Amino acid sequence: xxxxxxxxxxxxxxxxxxxIFLDYKKENDVNLELQNxxxxxxxxxxxxxxxxxxxxxxxxxxxxxxxSEIIAIVEINNEMGKNYNSVNxxxxxxxxxxxxxxxxxxxxxxxxxxxxxNIIEYVRLGGEISYSEYIKGLTxxxxxxxxxxxxTYTTFNQEQLYSxxxxxxxxxxxxxxxxxxxxxxxxxxxxxKKYNIVGFEYGxxxxxxxxxxxxxNETNSFEKINDVACSMN
Amino acid sequence: MKKFKFLWCCVFVxxxxxxxxxxxxxxxxxxxxxxxxxSNMNYYVDSSANGYTSLINAAVNNxxxxxxxxxxxxxxxxxxxxxxxxxxxxxxxxEISEGILARTSCYNINEASVNPSTSxxxxxKIEINVPTISNYSSYxxxxxxxxxxxxxxxxxHQNNNVNSIMCQxxxxxxxxxxxxxxxxAINTLYNN
Numbered sequence: 001x002x003x004x005x006x007x008x009x010x011x012x013x014x015x016x017x018x019x020i021f022l023d024y025k026k027e028n029d030v031n032l033e034l035q036n037x038x039x040x041x042x043x044x045x046x047x048x049x050x051x052x053x054x055x056x057x058x059x060x061x062x063x064x065x066x067x068s069e070i071i072a073i074v075e076i077n078n079e080m081g082k083n084y085n086s087v088n089x090x091x092x093x094x095x096x097x098x099x100x101x102x103x104x105x106x107x108x109x110x111x112x113x114x115x116x117x118n119i120i121e122y123v124r125l126g127g128e129i130s131y132s133e134y135i136k137g138l139t140x141x142x143x144x145x146x147x148x149x150x151x152t153y154t155t156f157n158q159e160q161l162y163s164x165x166x167x168x169x170x171x172x173x174x175x176x177x178x179x180x181x182x183x184x185x186x187x188x189x190x191x192x193k194k195y196n197i198v199g200f201e202y203g204x205x206x207x208x209x210x211x212x213x214x215x216x217n218e219t220n221s222f223e224k225i226n227d228v229a230c231s232m233n
Numbered sequence: 234m235k236k237f238k239f240l241w242c243c244v245f246v247x248x249x250x251x252x253x254x255x256x257x258x259x260x261x262x263x264x265x266x267x268x269x270x271x272s273n274m275n276y277y278v279d280s281s282a283n284g285y286t287s288l289i290n291a292a293v294n295n296x297x298x299x300x301x302x303x304x305x306x307x308x309x310x311x312x313x314x315x316x317x318x319x320x321x322x323x324x325x326x327x328e329i330s331e332g333i334l335a336r337t338s339c340y341n342i343n344e345a346s347v348n349p350s351t352s353x354x355x356x357x358k359i360e361i362n363v364p365t366i367s368n369y370s371s372y373x374x375x376x377x378x379x380x381x382x383x384x385x386x387x388x389x390h391q392n393n394n395v396n397s398i399m400c401q402x403x404x405x406x407x408x409x410x411x412x413x414x415x416x417x418a419i420n421t422l423y424n425n
Contacts, residue, residue, distance in 0.1 A: 049354075051263070051384040052336040053377045055365055057392075057403040067332075085327065092327055125329055141279070142322075142358075145314050149340070149355055168338070171263065171389075191327040 045164035058199035068185035069110035081127030083137040091137035094168035096127035121194040134166040266387035274318040282323040292378035337384040357385035376409025
């Protein structure tokens with residue numbers, strides 16, 4: 001009996017050790033990946049990591065459905081960061097805009113007819129813009145503060161800074177990428193005369209056309225599009 | 234043989250403890266924190282946020298004195314944003330910012346790109362989104378400012394705990410003052 005208890009404890013210990021080792025290895029792999037990513041993005045001079053207090057829980061798909069007019073599979077044609085809204089002629093928080101092609105409309109209560117291969121313009125909070133554009137959107141004392149910090153903590157001069165990039169993104173959100181297909185939740189915005197992709201990482205989910213699955217950005221696993229569609233109702 | 238069994242039991246219990254501690258600790262924090270610490274911070278309220286000064290001061294005082302014993306936080310109001318640790322602004326956001334009560338930007342400034350989940354930041358900017366926050370009571374508004382201060386210090390969302398100040402309003406936060414877990418998290422983050 002004692003032998004069995006001993007073997008049992010030994011097996012549990014080995015199992016725990018393996019789990020901890022694999023967890024440690026995974027963490028190191030992720031760090032290495034991030035390090036490589038940082039090296040590639042070396043032109044980014046300023047990163048603003050944003051956390052927000054949201055009034056809506058977009059992890060609940062029913063809230064996403066309620067707050068969007070169009071649910072569709074789309075392909076992103078291009079993307080570009082901006083901080084100026086030419087409709088209202090005002091500087092705004094950094095956003096990404098571009099064109100997308102509709103692949104399949106899953107739901108549409110916008111009143112505008114949309115079908116396959118239609119191209120529409122989109123906007124989305126967060127993005128990358130040039131430093132020179134970024135500072136135009138700041139008040140004078142904000143600009144002074146940024147420049148004071150940059151000159152204190154970096155060796156770049158003004159001219160060098162202007163060729164750099166500022167990246168503004170929301171914690172846990174995903175970056176939109178040209179050429180990729182996504183399941184998106186869209187709402188038309190009069191402020192931009194474009195479609196807003198609502199819901200941060202919940203409203204922009206990578207789509208794999210070959211397996212007909214969409215990515216769950218919380219778990220990084222893929223789910224069947226039919227299962228996601230069912231949960232919308 | 235008894236010694237051998239005892240040793241293995243100890244190893245097993247330690248491993249379980251380490252594994253739980255790691256999971257618990259990693260879920261409370263963003264990853265980085267304020268570079269200069271929280272024990273002697275200066276904060277600036279921009280003229281755009283003058284209407285929120287009393288709520289900002291109340292939220293700051295709540296973090297300084299949480300009612301759960303000592304923590305290292307001390308914040309001093311100043312009239313200029315020069316070299317401050319936390320700055321407050323009020324914005325009149327447009328449609329794509331709908332649903333955001335307030336947001337906190339943590340500024341990493343470096344010659345090379347840095348990852349915010351592993352790097353510290355030099356200062357934080359809290360922006361109150363007036364069109365959305367105006368729909369809530371002043372008590373919730375104060376809670377939102379306290380929530381954003383938690384981010385500025387390095388705390389992550391606790392959306393599974395409605396009794397945490399770090400839970401978002403949209404996820405059903407029921408408290409608008411600093412809770413003991415968040416208070417303890419600050420002690421853990423800045424006392425090591």
